[in-house]
Amino acid sequence: MSARELRGSSNRSEITSSALAHLEQHRLALLGSITAGMAHHLRNALMPALLRIDALAASTQPHATLNADLFHVRESLTALQSLATGLSLLTADPRELVARDTTHLVSWWHDMEPLIHAATTAGTRIRAEIAQTIPLVWVAPGLLAQVTMALVVNANAWMRASPSPRIHVTARQHLDGVCLTLRHAGEMPSHGVPHNTSDPLRFESPIEVSSGTRLTLLRELLREHDGDLTMDEFSPSGGAFSIRLRVRHETRRIDPSEVRVRLALSNPRHAAVARMVLSQSGLTEWTALEGEDRRSEAPQVIVCDAGMLASIDRTTPLPHHTSTPRLIVVGAPPPDLTRRDITWIAPTQLGLLSEALRAPHDDAAVRRAN
């Protein structure tokens, strides 16, 4: 082969390599879209089947064999529904405002386990110990699913040489949070991986399999939820990923002991959404207590309807006092109301309630909510 032919061959090889990389990205994107679509279609197919099973079970006379059969059919369909939920979690956009921002680890694992089995080499032993008593953790189930799956994929790659590949998942309460640990029998390709994972500059590095770069991104996403990700290496082989998560009622963003929110919304639809937003923010609704506690525990924020403001002074703000509750009103301000100490939130934008609660003394946040 001449030098010219060799150069040509080399160029073609480079072009092919680049094209292959693009093809691979497109293929993965396509797989993601198909997975999300599959989850959607599975749900559409399973809901009617489950309704039919319920109808059949209720409309027939009790019969031991039939009831046992129906029970097992329902179990199978429920497992498929769980699989569909798991696929949805894996394809959820972590930047999207999710409807559920807390995770119950037991049911979450139930949805994730079949997918983790599917993502690991045949013969990998997977075991989990998650107690029913583990409290709700403050992280979207989709984000946690994607972080966990990335860890499993790394661990699986590192366990290729292991004679007994295994993953052991545990959840333990630790200090003021929960630690979800994935122990594996793999050997890291480089001792630099744990360091890389904690290096924010790794964002700029090329993404390579098992390099830890993707873990860096996931770690940052976890940190946005006041969580964290650490890695440990054991001798002679094996390691552990530890995901630290905040318990729902002990979030750093809003301390329930400091912010007591009373919902005085007569509109049940607004109240339901407001409760969901409070839950996402790690808060529960404040209710009046009886006896001694009632005097010491007053709400600091009242969320109410516009109709409840009918009798208030429309121009003069209340004198600032630590015991004066802030008012957040769901609705549109009347034109003659000029008070600036009230935060207004449109019913269709109740998601802003979280932001308004998070920065109660931040005028900018209040203006945005207005």
Next chain:
Amino acid sequence: MMPRSAVPTDLEAGSYIRFTVLCIDDNEALIDALESRLSLEAGFAGMYRAAPLTDAAKTAARVRPDVVLLDVNLPDGIDVIQVLQTIVQDTPASRVIILTGHPTGELVTETMGLGAWGFVSKGVSAERLIHAIHRVRKGDAVIELDD
């Protein structure tokens, strides 16, 4: 003899107030199964279907169902938010439950803020869907997300 209910509802015992449901969904299998399941519920008086789906809001105005189940992903570019707003405005006595296989916080706040009474993920159990229909009938607002 009244049909046995597979799911205990929170309606008071002996309360057989008739109710109808309009299901706006292109999934015929779901509508058929829901009708079959709801027929076991005390007071269920019929399932309406929107045909064509582009006339869903008009169908609601004509039949005035107690509960409307509205799927978020409708074919032919139907604007579900527009359908919801029209039903809320023209048929305020009908309470809308949003059904979706892809629940997001933004969708919950937007649709509930526009007048939906319920928001149910298709990932929940059949029991919870039936329960949500009863609760919305009673005047509760319901948000049922994935387990």
